[in-house]
Amino acid sequence: MQRSDTEPDTESGTEPGAVRLPATAxxxxxxxxxxxxxxxxxxxxxxxxxxRFFYWSPAMSQIYQELKRLERVGYATSRQVTGGDxxxxxxxxxxxxxxxxxxxxxxxxxxxxxxxxHGTALRVWLGHLATPERLREVVExxxxxxxxxxxxxxxxxxxxxxxxxxxxxxxxxxxxVRHYASERDLAERMLADxxxxxxxxx
Amino acid sequence: MQRSDTEPDTESGTEPGAVRLPATAxxxxxxxxxxxxxxxxxxxxxxxxxxRFFYWSPAMSQIYQELKRLERVGYATSRQVTGGDxxxxxxxxxxxxxxxxxxxxxxxxxxxxxxxxHGTALRVWLGHLATPERLREVVExxxxxxxxxxxxxxxxxxxxxxxxxxxxxxxxxxxxVRHYASERDLAERMLADxxxxxxxxx
DNA sequence: CGTTGCATGTAAGGTGTTACATGATTAC
DNA sequence: GTAATCATGTAACACCTTACATGCAACG
Numbered sequence: 001m002q003r004s005d006t007e008p009d010t011e012s013g014t015e016p017g018a019v020r021l022p023a024t025a026x027x028x029x030x031x032x033x034x035x036x037x038x039x040x041x042x043x044x045x046x047x048x049x050x051x052r053f054f055y056w057s058p059a060m061s062q063i064y065q066e067l068k069r070l071e072r073v074g075y076a077t078s079r080q081v082t083g084g085d086x087x088x089x090x091x092x093x094x095x096x097x098x099x100x101x102x103x104x105x106x107x108x109x110x111x112x113x114x115x116x117x118h119g120t121a122l123r124v125w126l127g128h129l130a131t132p133e134r135l136r137e138v139v140e141x142x143x144x145x146x147x148x149x150x151x152x153x154x155x156x157x158x159x160x161x162x163x164x165x166x167x168x169x170x171x172x173x174x175x176x177v178r179h180y181a182s183e184r185d186l187a188e189r190m191l192a193d194x195x196x197x198x199x200x201x202x
Numbered sequence: 203m204q205r206s207d208t209e210p211d212t213e214s215g216t217e218p219g220a221v222r223l224p225a226t227a228x229x230x231x232x233x234x235x236x237x238x239x240x241x242x243x244x245x246x247x248x249x250x251x252x253x254r255f256f257y258w259s260p261a262m263s264q265i266y267q268e269l270k271r272l273e274r275v276g277y278a279t280s281r282q283v284t285g286g287d288x289x290x291x292x293x294x295x296x297x298x299x300x301x302x303x304x305x306x307x308x309x310x311x312x313x314x315x316x317x318x319x320h321g322t323a324l325r326v327w328l329g330h331l332a333t334p335e336r337l338r339e340v341v342e343x344x345x346x347x348x349x350x351x352x353x354x355x356x357x358x359x360x361x362x363x364x365x366x367x368x369x370x371x372x373x374x375x376x377x378x379v380r381h382y383a384s385e386r387d388l389a390e391r392m393l394a395d396x397x398x399x400x401x402x403x404x
Numbered sequence: 405c406g407t408t409g410c411a412t413g414t415a416a417g418g419t420g421t422t423a424c425a426t427g428a429t430t431a432c
Numbered sequence: 433g434t435a436a437t438c439a440t441g442t443a444a445c446a447c448c449t450t451a452c453a454t455g456c457a458a459c460g
Contacts, residue, residue, distance in 0.1 A: 022447065023321060030328045041411050054323035059449055064413060085457060089411060106331040111340055113347065114385075117317035119225060121256035121377050126232045127370030129308040138313055145315065168329030171395050175323050175388060182384040183316075186377060193373050224419065243439050261421055266441060287429065291439060 018101050019073045023112060024056055028066045029075055029094060029102050034166075037081075037091040040064045050160065050169060053153045053176035067092055075101055124190065132198050139194065143187035150180035220303050221275045225314060226258055230268045231277055231296060231304050236368075239283075239293040242266045252362065252371060255355045255378035269294055277303055326392065334400050338393065345389035352382035 031046045032038060038046070040063045047057055058066075070076040075098030078090050094102070120142040127135055157173035160166045233248045234240060240248070242265045249259055260268075272278040277300030280292050296304070322344040329337055359375035362368045 023319075023324060024447080026328075027324060030324075030331075033328070033331065039411070040413090041409095051327070054318060054320045054327070056319060060411095061413075061450085062448060065448090083410095085410095087411075087456065102328070103331045106325060106328050107333065107336055111325060111344065112319075112321040114321060114344075115317055115319035116256060116381075117225075117258065117314075118256045118377075118381075119314040119316060121374050122225060122229060122232075123308060123313060124370055124377065125253070125256070125374035126228075126235070126304070126308045127373065128367070129232075129235065129305045131309065134309055142313065142316075165330070167399055168326055171329065171392065171399065172323050172327035174395060175320075175326065175392055178388050178391065179318075179320075179384075182381075182388070186380050186384070189380065190373065190377055193376060197369055197373065226419080241439070242441090243437095262439095263422085263441075264420060267420090285438095287438095289428065289439075 018104055019075075021069075021073075021105075024058060024062070025066050025070060026102060026105050027051060027056060028063065029070060029098055032076060032092060032094040033099065033102060034169075037093055039089050039091055040067055041089075043067070043092075050156045050173055050176075053149065053156065054172055054179065070098065074098070120187070120190075124194075127194075132194065135194055136191065139187050139190050143184055143191070146180050146183035146187060150177060150184060153177045153180055220306055221277075223271075223275075223307075226260060226264070227268050227272060228304060228307050229253060229258060230265065231272060231300055234278060234294060234296040235301065235304060236371075239295055241291050241293055242269055243291075245269070245294075252358045252375055252378075255351065255358065256374055256381065272300065276300070322389070322392075326396075329396075334396065337396055341389050341392050341396065345386055345393070348382050348385035348389060352379060352386060355379045355382055 027047075028043060031043050031051075035046070040060070044058075044060055044063050047063075051057070067076065067078070071078055071092070075095055076092045077095050078092045080088055081091050082088055120138055123130065123138050124135060130138075153173060153176040157170060157177055160169045160173055163169075229249075230245060233245050233253075237248070242262070246260075246262055246265050249265075253259070269278065269280070273280055273294070277297055278294050279297050280294045282290055283293050284290055322340055325332065325340050326337060332340075355375060355378040359372060359379055362371045362375055365371075
């Protein structure tokens with residue numbers, strides 16, 4: 001059964017008749033606000049370039065679902081185009097109503113608290129159930145992962161840094177770089193704490 | 203229709219016949235591994251004391267669902283008790299199989315990558331759609347929130363610090379304290395970046 | 405001629421939330 | 433008396449993932 005979209009839910013923004021959407025939908029619309037015509041596939045790549053470092057790396061299937069919804073509520077339009085290779089694809093563009101709604105969201109909708117789900121910290125919290133060696137390995141692996149993410153985020157930051165009009169993207173990238181540097185640092189300090197605890201028990 | 207639990211899914215751990223559960227279920231079981239008999243309501247409070255700072259703050263209804271599942275798969279048992287006030291309540295205890303499975307999970311199951319969903323960074327990324335004032339307000343609010351979380355996490359850390367046998371809980375709390383200090387710091391640096399950008403445009 | 409990339413979707417299911425519903429006890 | 437806390441659940445639904453399915457183009 002399909003939900004009626006003729007009378008959409010209004011949300012706390014100022015824009016009358018604004019549709020209530022999850023932040024991920026606004027993120028997709030945000031990507032469309034940077035670049036003109038994009039296919040679902042290209043949007044997926046965009047999330048992989050930068051967005052994944054501070055917000056989200058969605059499943060391919062969800063991109064297509066979000067695009068369909070955005071078109072259904074009138075925030076994006078799509079058309080079938082034939083590429084240079086003769087293959088058909090569907091490209092999406094943000095609509096005027098979409099730009100208005102996205103601006104309203106950025107300007108007025110309350111910011112959701114950050115989601116923290118830290119598997120490594122959870123394992124440490126349950127440290128009494130694991131061997132000290134396993135704990136050390138887990139935290140070391142997390143430190144190395146954070147280091148890799150740091151490098152990748154820095155690479156992304158440099159990539160967006162020189163594009164005119166993308167200054168805010170670079171600021172977000174800068175936040176991500178610092179975030180992963182901090183993650184690596186926190187893992188290092190956790191390792192030191194674990195070592196101290198182990199030494200005290202020896 | 204009820205799913206058959208007679209032949210549970212096995213997971214990548216070493217324990218044969220281990221049931222595949224989300225990390226949140228293991229977190230609930232972990233709480234039961236610290237304290238003897240707890241009601242769903244009390245477990246909810248436990249998550250609010252410390253777990254929420256680095257992992258999770260679930261809805262009440264989900265606690266009850268998880269407890270039912272844990273009992274169904276044999277990792278916890280429950281009984282009805284009558285409190286001092288004459289009111290009935292259901293208390294849960296971790297079972298032997300539950301302790302084994304939880305230990306196996308802590309020891310062998312691969313750690314999930316940390317979830318990062320940072321609404322504030324997302325707003326900055328879409329900075330071209332908002333006024334500089336709004337952006338500053340958003341980041342300042344985040345900085346203040348992080349400061350409050352820092353204080354609360356530090357309070358929790360001190361609370362668990364003196365309990366014998368809770369050394370690992372304190373290490374996790376310490377991670378959380380540093381994490382929120384870093385969040386506050388990152389917000390401060392983001393504000394400086396925003397100021398620089400605004401000044402360059404003036 | 406096999407792998408990678410481009411390209412689009414459906415179906416099913418798991419995770420988790422909000423809203424709803426109920427009711428007793430305790431503290432002010 | 434009324435607000436907060438204790439206490440337990442159901443129903444509906446929103447979000448998001450995995451698995452599945454398909455097929456062409458380009459590169460080596």
